[in-house]
Amino acid sequence: QVQLVQSGAEVKKPGASVKVSCKASGYTFTNYFMHWVRQAPGQGLEWMGIINPTGGSTSFAQEFQGRLSMTRDTSTRTVYMELFSLRSEDTAVYYCARGLGGTEYYFDFWGQGTLVTVSS
């Protein structure tokens, strides 16, 4: 069965960076795009970016340009999201989400979420 297992909760200080991992299993890793979506406490969903696991190409939402990186390791079937220059507003649950089969348009399987807390 498809599973996306994310790394554990993080606490960071303002200005630091955080790297969250998402390990995939149960499907052909390179056949599906992976997205990252975040959700601030009590708020809605915010799309951050997408990575193509085949070649590693990425596309990011405008508001994250310059401080977001996404990478993948095909040998371990893992994608990574790294956010730099953290501020308190980045406190959120971060989700990886697989693109629906044959298209990257929608998100059919989600990780369990990783809480990132940014606090001095």
Added chain:
Amino acid sequence: EIVLTQSPATLSLSPGERATLSCRASQSVSSNLAWYQQKPGQAPRLLIYDASYRAAGIPGRFSGSGSGTDFTLTISSLEPEDFAVYYCQQRSNWLYSFGQGTKLEIK
């Protein structure tokens, strides 16, 4: 950037009733729209994609309609487990956005 506006913000209904949730796009997204359900402490779950196709394992009481800028999610007869927050989501030119959500609560 395409903005999705959901209405109402909160919908109070009883089990067995019909729920109608709306999502309006600031410009046409064709049929590139999905609906998700999210319960407290859980990740979202894909319900509907391409405006009207049910995702795998989604009960038949969930249906979607619309195209262009106006979309609707209908739950024909509410079950207790359907009370949750619902989000619409669009994709256009490799950019994606969500509506702000509709909370479906028990009346």
